[in-house]
Amino acid sequence: MIETWGVPALIAAADAAAKTADVKVTAYEKADAGLVTVYVWGDVASVKAAVEAGEAAARKVGKLISAHVIPRPDAEIAAMLRPPSKKEPSAVPAAGTATEASAAEQPDTGPQQQSPDLDTLSVQELRRMARAKPGFPLSGRQISTAGKAVLIRLLLQKDE
Structure with missing residues (x-):
């Protein structure tokens, strides 16, 4: 994950990460007061190289807040951060970055086009909706710390 202050630095970081190694730049989340985070998935070595390149690009364009690689994250953490499968609606794809499916397979829908409700x-x-939904994949504590994009993605997932 790469966290920046502002979207221009985030886009530069995501672009550099995607061009550096065989990784998927999957989604971004807005936290608060200009903080935005992008998630990068792939094998550990590729992700490390991509995150390093993303860090450098973010520093050139704006302000890098933090970057971190979690090798082989726990399944619960991965489920919180991974984008939905191709069958499910897209989370919040970062503009101009690779998504779970290529642009030819899946049209880019910006955040404003995701379930407006x-x-x-x-x-x-x-969070109240998540707690009320039977079989919601996160525990109470995880719901309390989950961001808006993660909650929306999980609330939109079809019950399997």
Whole structure:
């Protein structure tokens, strides 16, 4: 993951990461007051190289806040951060970055085109919905710390 202050630095970081190694730059999340985070998936060595390149690009364009590689994350953490499969609606794809499916297979839909009903809700409202949904994949503590994009993605997932 690469966290920057502002979207221009994030886009530069995501672009550099995607061009450096065989990784998937899957989604981004807005945290608060200009902080944005992009997630990069792939084998550990490729992700490390991609994150290093992304860090350098973010520093050139804007402000890098943090970058971190978690080798082989626990399944619960991976489920929180991974984008949905091709069958499910896309989370919040980062503009101009690779997604789970290539651009030819899946049209790019920006954040404003994702379930407008859920996008208009606050994080607290989304957390209430998640707690009320039977079989929701996150525990209470995980719901309390999950970001808006993660909650929307998991709330939109079809019950399997």
